[in-house]
Amino acid sequence: MPEVNELVQGVFWVGVRDWDRRLFDALIPLPYGTTYNSYVVKGNDKIALIHTVNPGFEVQLREKLDVLGGIDKLDYLIMNHAEPDHAGAIPYVLEHNKRLKLVLTEKGAKMAKALYHVQDDRLMIVKQDDKIELGGKTLKFIEAPFLHWPETMFTYLVEDKVLFPCDFFGAHSAGGVFSEDVQDLLTFAKKYYGEIMMPFTKSGKQGMAKLEGMEISMIAPSHGPIHRDPEPIILAYLDWTSGETKEKVTICYATMWQSTKALVDKMTETLLEEGIETKVYNLPVSDIANIAGDLVDSRAIVLGSPTVLNGLHPQALYAASLVKVLKPPAKYAAVLSSFGWSGGAVKQALEILGPTKIEAVGAVDVNGRPTAEDLKKVEELGRALAAKVRSG
Numbered sequence: 001m002p003e004v005n006e007l008v009q010g011v012f013w014v015g016v017r018d019w020d021r022r023l024f025d026a027l028i029p030l031p032y033g034t035t036y037n038s039y040v041v042k043g044n045d046k047i048a049l050i051h052t053v054n055p056g057f058e059v060q061l062r063e064k065l066d067v068l069g070g071i072d073k074l075d076y077l078i079m080n081h082a083e084p085d086h087a088g089a090i091p092y093v094l095e096h097n098k099r100l101k102l103v104l105t106e107k108g109a110k111m112a113k114a115l116y117h118v119q120d121d122r123l124m125i126v127k128q129d130d131k132i133e134l135g136g137k138t139l140k141f142i143e144a145p146f147l148h149w150p151e152t153m154f155t156y157l158v159e160d161k162v163l164f165p166c167d168f169f170g171a172h173s174a175g176g177v178f179s180e181d182v183q184d185l186l187t188f189a190k191k192y193y194g195e196i197m198m199p200f201t202k203s204g205k206q207g208m209a210k211l212e213g214m215e216i217s218m219i220a221p222s223h224g225p226i227h228r229d230p231e232p233i234i235l236a237y238l239d240w241t242s243g244e245t246k247e248k249v250t251i252c253y254a255t256m257w258q259s260t261k262a263l264v265d266k267m268t269e270t271l272l273e274e275g276i277e278t279k280v281y282n283l284p285v286s287d288i289a290n291i292a293g294d295l296v297d298s299r300a301i302v303l304g305s306p307t308v309l310n311g312l313h314p315q316a317l318y319a320a321s322l323v324k325v326l327k328p329p330a331k332y333a334a335v336l337s338s339f340g341w342s343g344g345a346v347k348q349a350l351e352i353l354g355p356t357k358i359e360a361v362g363a364v365d366v367n368g369r370p371t372a373e374d375l376k377k378v379e380e381l382g383r384a385l386a387a388k389v390r391s392g
């Protein structure tokens with residue numbers, strides 16, 4: 001029997017669990033897989049399906065819909081987001097139910113046409129506060145752009161106070177039905193926030209503002225478990241979307257012959273002595289999800305890299321580029337580097353971070369193995385960075 005879970009009367013989870021997926025967007029590691037959550041809302045007169053699933057899981061979705069009466073009984077398909085992990089099975093569902101209307105925002109319509117070749121006569125465009133009556137169950141739509149693409153919206157089930165926010169409030173975990181089933185869920189959710197939502201902090205804040213004053217008894221996101229006690233995840237999102245940082249530094253480094261590591265060790269020791277929370281990642285053996293999670297509330301970033309062929313080590317180059325695109329709220333940065341015969345790593349790091357809002361507090365660039373004098377410079381830089389971090 002396919003797994004179908006009734007969340008509240010007339011609201012069913014019909015999503016799928018992808019235990020085997022190990023990478024998202026060919027970038028983000030998924031050590032515990034993920035889910036593509038899809039929901040059926042049954043009113044007295046009409047039935048809606050909220051999201052579909054990732055391509056490859058169409059038959060699983062259909063088997064679950066069969067448990068609830070069949071795909072041909074659906075009246076509406078709600079597309080909160082056009083990304084293929086939720087919308088990829090739209091062509092399959094529309095093909096198997098010719099009277100089904102696809103409900104989406106105006107920008108969503110453009111994307112549905114471009115990505116899935118949906119014809120105009122299948123589209124039903126909705127705007128902020130528009131409603132669809134299903135008979136005893138009302139779906140209300142809330143425009144929430146850039147959470148995670150420009151077309152995204154939330155769907156709210158008025159009578160049961162259930163929010164379907166798609167990627168927002170999600171987590172990558174294939175296990176569990178409800179959030180309390182997954183140990184340390186907020187840690188998962190924070191990494192996910194860092195990877196997916198941190199570049200859109202301003203939109204996240206606006207999304208949270210739209211939810212202010214609304215009664216929400218359950219949050220049913222598109223990835224990971226369902227929050228039947230929504231308070232912890234709402235409080236966490238209020239914190240993360242605020243852009244507020246802590247007295248915390250994240251250090252990311254690569255080292256080839258341990259000279260850069262010696263600089264990083266001195267920096268770490270100094271920051272810890274100064275009472276600053278410090279996280280250290282050796283890039284070639286680190287999970288970028290953990291780094292993204294720590295960047296959500298770090299006030300400063302330290303990048304360590306040897307000079308390789310006149311520039312950053314490729315792993316450090318990748319990390320610097322990632323910092324630029326993830327747009328963490330960090331205010332300060334420092335660079336540590338060692339070189340054999342000519343420098344270049346520090347210059348390249350500063351060029352990448354230059355256009356960001358992050359202030360470069362300083363750099364230490366060492367020829368060969370660090371001397372006691374070099375380590376003294378790192379200590380001084382560490383104390384200066386700690387003072388900046390403490391200043392807010």
Ligand code: FEO
Nearest residue numbers: 083085148167222
């Ligand atoms: Fe889970 Fe932006 O898709």
